[in-house]
Amino acid sequence: MKSILNQADLDSFSRFYRANLINCLTGTKPAMLIGTTNVNGATNLALFNNIFHVGADPALIGYVQRPVDQSGDTYRNIINTKEFSINWANKEILEQAHQTSARYNDDISEFEVCGLTPEYLEGCKAPYVKECHINILLELVETIPVSINNTIIVIGKVKHILIPNALIKEDGNIDVNADNALSIVGLEQYYTTKFEQKMDYAKVVI
Amino acid sequence: MKSILNQADLDSFSRFYRANLINCLTGTKPAMLIGTTNVNGATNLALFNNIFHVGADPALIGYVQRPVDQSGDTYRNIINTKEFSINWANKEILEQAHQTSARYNDDISEFEVCGLTPEYLEGCKAPYVKECHINILLELVETIPVSINNTIIVIGKVKHILIPNALIKEDGNIDVNADNALSIVGLEQYYTTKFEQKMDYAKVVI
Numbered sequence: 001m002k003s004i005l006n007q008a009d010l011d012s013f014s015r016f017y018r019a020n021l022i023n024c025l026t027g028t029k030p031a032m033l034i035g036t037t038n039v040n041g042a043t044n045l046a047l048f049n050n051i052f053h054v055g056a057d058p059a060l061i062g063y064v065q066r067p068v069d070q071s072g073d074t075y076r077n078i079i080n081t082k083e084f085s086i087n088w089a090n091k092e093i094l095e096q097a098h099q100t101s102a103r104y105n106d107d108i109s110e111f112e113v114c115g116l117t118p119e120y121l122e123g124c125k126a127p128y129v130k131e132c133h134i135n136i137l138l139e140l141v142e143t144i145p146v147s148i149n150n151t152i153i154v155i156g157k158v159k160h161i162l163i164p165n166a167l168i169k170e171d172g173n174i175d176v177n178a179d180n181a182l183s184i185v186g187l188e189q190y191y192t193t194k195f196e197q198k199m200d201y202a203k204v205v206i
Numbered sequence: 207m208k209s210i211l212n213q214a215d216l217d218s219f220s221r222f223y224r225a226n227l228i229n230c231l232t233g234t235k236p237a238m239l240i241g242t243t244n245v246n247g248a249t250n251l252a253l254f255n256n257i258f259h260v261g262a263d264p265a266l267i268g269y270v271q272r273p274v275d276q277s278g279d280t281y282r283n284i285i286n287t288k289e290f291s292i293n294w295a296n297k298e299i300l301e302q303a304h305q306t307s308a309r310y311n312d313d314i315s316e317f318e319v320c321g322l323t324p325e326y327l328e329g330c331k332a333p334y335v336k337e338c339h340i341n342i343l344l345e346l347v348e349t350i351p352v353s354i355n356n357t358i359i360v361i362g363k364v365k366h367i368l369i370p371n372a373l374i375k376e377d378g379n380i381d382v383n384a385d386n387a388l389s390i391v392g393l394e395q396y397y398t399t400k401f402e403q404k405m406d407y408a409k410v411v412i
Contacts, residue, residue: 002339003374004327005367010265013378020378022262025342025364027294028382028389028399029259030233052258053235054270055355056228059216062270064260088233094403102408113411121210133208136231141354146361148348149261153359155352158231161211168209172219172226173392176234183234183389183399186379188407191399193234197300199394202308205319 023049024186031182031190033097034063035085035111035118035127036077043118043127044073045110047101049184051086059158061086061138067150073106075154082140083125084156087132091180094190096131121160128162133179135162173198229255230392237388237396239303240269241291241317241324241333242283249324249333250279251316253307255390257292265364267292267344273356279312281360288346289331290362293338297386300396302337327366334368339385341368379404 003009010018029049036044054060065075078084089097093116100110111118111127118127121137128135138156145152167175176193183191209215216224235255242250260266271281284290295303299322306316317324317333324333327343334341344362351358373381382399389397 001372002368002370005369007365010364010367017378019262021367021374021380022265022364023259024378024380024382025265025292025340025367026257026259026267027236027238027380027387028234029236032233050259051232052270053229053232053256054352055357056225058355059228059231060355061232064258064268086231091402095405098405099408099411102410104410134231142352144350144352144359146260146348146350146359148361148363149264149266151261153350153352155354157354158216158228159213161227161231162208163211164208166207168227172223172230173395174227174230174233176230176391176397181233182402185382185399188405189379190402190405191382192402193389193391193397194400196297196388196396196398199301199304199396201394202305204308204310205305 020186028183028185028191031089031097031184033087033089033100033129033132034074035087035129036074037081037125037127038073038077039080043109043111044077045100045116045129046074047089047097054155060141060155061136061158062153062155065152065154068152075152078140078154081125084138085126085128086136086138087129088134088179089182090133091182091192093131094182097182124160133164133167226392234389234391234397237295237303237390239293239295239306239335239338240280241293241335242280243287243331243333244279244283245286249315249317250283251306251322251335252280253295253303260361266347266361267342267364268359268361271358271360274358281358284346284360287331290344291332291334292342292344293335294340294385295388296339297388297398299337300388303388330366339370339373
């Protein structure tokens with residue numbers, strides 16, 4: 001039995017139920033930690049589930065930043081330092097990764113209180129997460145306001161990728177199963193992946 | 207052994223290897239089909255792997271549209287009709303869903319050649335996919351140019367959600383496992399999900 005839910009139905013749900021349902025509509029989302037520093041070098045780490053591919057050449061990754069008055073340090077740090085890291089959360093650090101989403105005061109480093117280790121690549125200000133197998137260091141290239149809900153799309157250009165050789169397949173694809181990479185569905189449901197099939201480039205067949 | 211890949215390394219890879227690697231950097235992405243019609247009512251269907259959550263209230267979903275001169279009908283149809291559907295690809299239709307990514311001419315409907323069935327909700331121009339368990343009907347609310355690579359972020363507002371009652375959990379979360387929802391890693395690797403853990407809202411603990 002299929003329900004048809006309209007705006008009136010969405011409005012009738014509790015705030016909690018509606019937030020879960022709507023956050024689930026985009027299915028399986030990557031669970032990734034964004035690492036930054038403020039201008040004094042104090043570190044910050046936060047879990048994001050709305051990171052997306054923007055382009056392959058140049059290599060660009062974006063995320064949706066909530067309205068800035070509701071946000072923590074991540075956006076301010078990115079604007080000030082022009083750098084950030086994206087780190088793949090994995091099953092071994094599920095609880096630590098999730099805990100970074102708590103609303104810690106600005107003077108608290110989530111690295112420290114959540115038990116994750118900041119490391120640095122020479123020449124980069126943004127810390128990456130030692131416990132994540134895959135780390136991406138980016139420089140800020142564009143911030144784009146979304147007028148309809150006052151969010152901001154933040155786009156970074158990939159400068160460095162840290163990745164174990166064993167996680168890259170022959171054809172350049174990343175082995176997410178071997179990484180135990182975590183996905184998020186909705187806000188708080190964590191999943192790993194089960195490989196189904198690799199397809200070939202689809203050709204026109206009529 | 208962890209590699210550090212820089213721009214020079216990325217440039218040294220074959221186009222194919224680099225495209226796979228960079229498209230994998232954003233991890234597990236939802237595999238979803240976008241359905242549209244042109245102004246004459248001819249249907250179009252295409253697989254997207256760069257769909258993302260923009261906001262819960264109002265309920266907004268976005269996707270990244272490649273530069274328009276490279277694109278097929280989806281964007282043109284959305285601009286002309288102001289409507290589109292997002293349909294969750296599932297394991298049972300993996301091959302049909304993937305096949306919609308082939309570059310069919312504009313006068314071909316991917317529904318027909320790929321063996322998927324268009325259905326309509328009264329009052330909506332955009333077709334949804336019968337074989338997908340979860341269908342979302344949206345109206346166009348914003349298109350935002352990304353200057354760095356000439357892509358366009360297309361944002362729709364959710365008008366209707368078609369979903370089997372059995373796929374909604376008590377708390378409003380969607381059961382992606384029961385749906386056999388497909389994810390894409392890179393361009394052509396398909397995955398289903400394995401449930402790991404549901405966490406509570408993270409509270410500050412120091």
